[in-house]
């Protein structure tokens with residue numbers, strides 16, 4: 426019987442890209458996207474700081490622009506905090522999925538053991554206990570998956586607000602009198618980076634980890 | 640599946656060698672596992688790597704109730720010795736793992752908790768298997784820096800880990816050494832390269848010569864019995880080890 430075992434059966438899970446391995450890969454991609462958002466959020470913070478100084482120099486003509494630049498700084502801070510909570514969820518997910526990966530190798534070894542001596546009551550009870558543990562771990566993972574999806578949606582709403590602020594800054598720039606062209610340039614940059622974040626979040630929402638296509 | 644062979648039996652006191660697996664792929668080194676039984680309890684010596692767990696477990700459970708395994712003795716820390724630990728613990732989480740103190744904090748990477756490990760001192764220690772006295776014997780640097788063998792003075796058997804190991808060709812798969820001079824050719828390169836210290840080897844040969852040994856059971860290759868035991872000790876004593884020129 427054992428002579429019929431294939432090399433892949435000897436190798437453990439029998440395939441290198443099990444569900445858990447794919448999940449881990451998707452989580453890694455999500456994490457890379459989060460890192461990108463955090464980097465852009467930092468950029469917004471510095472840009473907003475410069476914009477505030479520019480508005481001060483422009484004086485009365487750029488009062489509205491100054492207020493919006495301040496709001497964009499707050500937006501950058503909120504966005505970074507939102508990414509921290511996403512990162513926490515990612516960390517918990519990595520921990521759980523890594524255990525699944527490790528367990529799946531052992532499961533494969535137990536399956537091979539079962540193929541060699543089926544009907545062993547001890548082996549049956551060990552497998553039963555392990556299955557129960559797997560079920561509760563799977564529940565924890567789907568709970569975390571849901572929380573992560575909700576957190577991504579929250580972040581997306583936040584980015585909509587950022588988009589509105591950037592657009593308003595563009596309008597306010599037009600009233601900047603002699604500073605209109607430099608304010609216009611800055612607000613255009615705001616618009617660009619918020620767009621960058623929006624596309625990152627869109628990638629996150631479409632991740633196959635949430636059943637999407639990306 | 641691996642096969643089992645009883646190599647000693649006296650009432651409930653029994654030694655079983657778990658050997659050879661025709662289905663094992665060549666990229667995994669072949670290993671021998673030994674089960675010592677006494678009064679219904681079992682101690683498994685060098686249970687082997689995770690990859691061969693199915694074969695060892697199946698062979699063992701055909702012979703013995705795995706829930707009656709009270710301990711695992713690991714001669715040293717190598718993956719072919721003890722990487723199956725977590726799998727065995729699934730059957731009896733209370734099981735003890737006897738290992739040199741040197742590896743006490745390394746082996747938990749293979750499984751187990753703080754309660755699992757019994758750290759054996761450098762000078763060795765007695766281990767009781769349901770009243771059967773067994774003795775862990777120092778064999779440090781042969782080849783591992785923290786290395787112990789297990790001696791059963793009632794059965795006159797020395798489990799010698801990697802000492803005595805031979806990498807046998809497919810046509811020489813007997814459980815016992817049949818012709819010492821042809822067998823030892825398959826052991827020479829292994830000992831020269833893996834054994835780390837001539838001084839440690841000298842001490843071990845001295846110690847082993849003072850034990851009454853009917854069978855010397857290595858973790859790879861074949862079991863030495865009768866006069867072949869002393870033949871092996873003499874051969875090992877004269878071999879120059881631990882030298883590599885690169």
Ligand SMILES: [Fe+2]
Pocket residue numbers: 715717782801
């Ligand atoms: Fe070894």
Ligand SMILES: [Fe+2]
Pocket residue numbers: 717719720800801858859
């Ligand atoms: Fe070995």
